[in-house]
Amino acid sequence: MxxxxxxxxxxxxxxxxxxxxxxxxxxxxxxxxxGQHGQRRRxxxxxxxxxxxxxxxxxxxxxxxxxxxxxxxxxxxxxxxxxxxxxxxxLERRLDAVVYRLKFAITPFAARQLVSHGHVKVNGKRVNIASYQVSDNDVIELTSKAKQMAVVLEAQASGERDVPDYFDHDQAGAKGTFLRAPKLADVxxxxxxxxxxxxxxxxx
CATH class of the missing domain: 1.10.1050.10 (Ribosomal protein S4/S9, N-terminal domain)
Structure with a gap:
C-alpha cells in the first residue's frame, strides 16, 4: 500500500x-x-x-x-x-482504478485499500491485488459487507464525478462491467x- x-x-x-x-x-x-514561501517558478x-x-x-x-x-x-x-x-x-485496467471509476471509493487511495482488504470481486471471485488487469466485459462488484460501508455509500452519493461511458454501471447493485479500454480523450x-x-x- x-x-x-x-x-x-x-x-x-x-x-x-x-x-x-x-x-x-x-x-x-x-x-x-x-514550504513557507512556496517555490520559485523557473x-x-x-x-x-x-x-x-x-x-x-x-x-x-x-x-x-x-x-x-x-x-x-x-x-x-x-x-x-x-x-x-x-x-x-x-492504467485504467488496474483493478484499483476500476473501483475508483465506478465510484466505490472517494479516492484512488481508498480504492486500493478496498481491493487489498478483499472487498472486491471480479467475475464472482475475490481479487485483492490492486494492479490486477481487468479484461473487457469483466464484472466488478463489491462484497455484501462492503456495500454497506459508510465510505462506500459516501463515494456513491458524491457528485464530484460521474462514471465514464466505458463502463456499464449498476449503482444500486454496486457492480459494473468494464466494456473497453478507453482512449486518453475518454478518461x-x-x-x-x-x-x-x-x-x-x-x-x-
Missing part, C-alpha cells in the same frame, strides 16, 4: 495542481509549492516537463511505485499502436495528462 495515503494532498502541493479535482485540495486555497527544461508529466500520472493513480510504473511503460511500448494511448489503457481527468511525455521520459 502506498505510503502517501495519509499525506496524499502533498502530491497536489508539490505538483501545483488539483490532481483529483477535489474540493478539499489545498491547491484550491493556495498557489505555489510547499522555466522548465524538457526533462523537467517530462518528469512533471510522469509524476502527475503516477500520482493520480494512487502514487504507483516506480518499478510497477516502468513495467506498465514497457508493456505499453511492446504493444501495437500509440504507446501513450496504450499506457492510459493499461475524465481533472487536469491535463500527457502520456506521450511520459513515454519520452522513459525512452531517453
Amino acid at each position: 502506498s505510503k502517501r495515503i495519509q499525506a496524499k494532498y502533498k502530491i497536489n502541493r508539490r505538483l501545483g495542481v488539483n490532481l483529483w479535482g477535489r474540493a478539499k485540495s489545498p491547491v484550491n486555497k493556495r498557489e505555489g509549492g510547499p 522555466k522548465p527544461t524538457d526533462y523537467g516537463t517530462q518528469l512533471q508529466a510522469k509524476q502527475k500520472l503516477k500520482g493520480y493513480y494512487g502514487n504507483i511505485g516506480e518499478r510497477a510504473f516502468r513495467k506498465l511503460y514497457e508493456e505499453a511500448v511492446r504493444r501495437k499502436g500509440d504507446s501513450g494511448e496504450n499506457l492510459i489503457g493499461l 475524465p481527468y481533472p487536469v491535463q495528462m500527457e502520456p506521450n511525455l511520459v513515454i519520452e521520459f522513459y525512452s531517453r
Whole structure:
C-alpha cells in the first residue's frame, strides 16, 4: 500500500495542481509549492516537463511505485499502436482504478485499500491485488459487507464525478462491467495528462 495515503494532498502541493479535482485540495486555497514561501517558478527544461508529466500520472493513480510504473511503460511500448494511448489503457485496467471509476471509493487511495482488504470481486471471485488487469466485459462488484460501508455509500452519493461511458454501471447493485479500454480523450481527468511525455521520459 502506498505510503502517501495519509499525506496524499502533498502530491497536489508539490505538483501545483488539483490532481483529483477535489474540493478539499489545498491547491484550491493556495498557489505555489510547499514550504513557507512556496517555490520559485523557473522555466522548465524538457526533462523537467517530462518528469512533471510522469509524476502527475503516477500520482493520480494512487502514487504507483516506480518499478510497477516502468513495467506498465514497457508493456505499453511492446504493444501495437500509440504507446501513450496504450499506457492510459493499461492504467485504467488496474483493478484499483476500476473501483475508483465506478465510484466505490472517494479516492484512488481508498480504492486500493478496498481491493487489498478483499472487498472486491471480479467475475464472482475475490481479487485483492490492486494492479490486477481487468479484461473487457469483466464484472466488478463489491462484497455484501462492503456495500454497506459508510465510505462506500459516501463515494456513491458524491457528485464530484460521474462514471465514464466505458463502463456499464449498476449503482444500486454496486457492480459494473468494464466494456473497453478507453482512449486518453475518454478518461475524465481533472487536469491535463500527457502520456506521450511520459513515454519520452522513459525512452531517453
